[in-house]
Amino acid sequence: MGLRPVNFLAAAGVALLSVFFANTAFAAITIIVSGMEKQIYLPAILTEKLGYFADEGLDVRLVDATAGVEAQNELLSGAAQGVIGFYDHTIALQGRGNYVVAVVQFSRAPGEMELVGAPLADQIAIPAELKGRRLGVAGLGSSTDFLTRYIGHLNGLKFGDYRLVPIEAGDRFIEAMKQGKIDAGMTTDPTAGRLLKNDGAKILVDLRTPESTRAIIGGCYPGAAFYVRTSWLETHRDDARKLATAFVKTMRYIASHSAAEIAANLPDGYFEGDKALYVERLAEGMAMFTVDGRMPEGCPETTLKVLSSFSKVLREKEIDLRQTYTTEYVDMAEKSLRSTAAPAPDSAETRN
Numbered sequence: 001m002g003l004r005p006v007n008f009l010a011a012a013g014v015a016l017l018s019v020f021f022a023n024t025a026f027a028a029i030t031i032i033v034s035g036m037e038k039q040i041y042l043p044a045i046l047t048e049k050l051g052y053f054a055d056e057g058l059d060v061r062l063v064d065a066t067a068g069v070e071a072q073n074e075l076l077s078g079a080a081q082g083v084i085g086f087y088d089h090t091i092a093l094q095g096r097g098n099y100v101v102a103v104v105q106f107s108r109a110p111g112e113m114e115l116v117g118a119p120l121a122d123q124i125a126i127p128a129e130l131k132g133r134r135l136g137v138a139g140l141g142s143s144t145d146f147l148t149r150y151i152g153h154l155n156g157l158k159f160g161d162y163r164l165v166p167i168e169a170g171d172r173f174i175e176a177m178k179q180g181k182i183d184a185g186m187t188t189d190p191t192a193g194r195l196l197k198n199d200g201a202k203i204l205v206d207l208r209t210p211e212s213t214r215a216i217i218g219g220c221y222p223g224a225a226f227y228v229r230t231s232w233l234e235t236h237r238d239d240a241r242k243l244a245t246a247f248v249k250t251m252r253y254i255a256s257h258s259a260a261e262i263a264a265n266l267p268d269g270y271f272e273g274d275k276a277l278y279v280e281r282l283a284e285g286m287a288m289f290t291v292d293g294r295m296p297e298g299c300p301e302t303t304l305k306v307l308s309s310f311s312k313v314l315r316e317k318e319i320d321l322r323q324t325y326t327t328e329y330v331d332m333a334e335k336s337l338r339s340t341a342a343p344a345p346d347s348a349e350t351r352n
Contacts, residue, residue, distance in 0.1 A: 034085035040111035056242035069141040086143035090324040102325040107223040118200030136185025219302030244329035259283035
């Protein structure tokens with residue numbers, strides 16, 4: 001599983017190398033996206049297509065990765081300046097002595113679903129019945145791994161009671177479920193929508209909204225965020241401000257437009273052959289997104305609780321949550337946009 005450039009028609013290796021190694025006077029900012037076509041990471045491509053990076057004078061290259069754990073490794077290696085992935089990685093990485101910080105929070109719920117394949121849809125009615133099953137996740141050490149383990153923990157399952165199978169979203173995930181290589185798995189739209197519509201899968205656990213997430217895991221678990229290395233942030237404050245401004249404009253756009261209007265800005269390849277289904281599922285999942293790019297209150301604490309349930313390292317090490325996210329750059333973005341755009345809703349909690 002490798003990194004893929006956002007241009008679906010460009011597969012030449014030299015093009016990808018230029019992203020990382022071009023020696024120009026004005027180097028591009030490379031951002032790794034943990035699954036470009038996933039609706040949970042919609043703000044990445046939407047910001048580009050709406051021209052908001054260009055508006056801020058930024059040359060941003062979006063590069064596709066198959067899972068968050070892969071994206072974070074590219075960040076730590078210095079191959080990228082930022083990642084669009086789950087906030088929980090900032091906590092997990094601090095536990096390993098690597099400091100990264102979320103600059104903009106895109107979502108206030110994971111947007112993920114645990115699906116059961118059609119052959120077992122009538123046999124598995126509760127998460128406890130996942131015992132002995134093969135469960136698909138985006139990757140070992142990914143956020144879907146974390147959430148699967150915690151849901152198992154809440155339902156009396158030990159880690160050895162099931163087997164995690166790393167498999168990326170999209171066609172591979174769908175084929176794995178159809179062929180019985182996995183019995184159930186955690187994924188997001190548009191993959192989930194295709195399985196539900198075409199292949200008889202059912203939703204066992206639904207983490208698409210803040211309300212359903214609180215009911216299932218007992219608190220707020222924020223999903224997609226834009227995060228960077230703390231050391232990079234300290235020396236690139238102006239770039240961070242511009243990036244935050246571009247992303248906050250996107251969150252405002254999502255909050256004030258319909259799913260159909262949003263989809264009209266996306267490349268055809270994002271719909272996986274069914275634009276109507278994409279729009280339908282996006283409309284159902286819009287509640288996951290923040291309206292202002294801010295971290296919702298209480299979310300970091302719940303995230304640490306979830307990760308600590310199965311991570312001895314995090315249980316034994318004192319984690320400073322204040323170093324895992326910042327609102328400073330969102331504050332600056334709001335200030336600069338206040339006089340030029342309609343005000344965002346008062347709080348991320350205003351959307352139901």
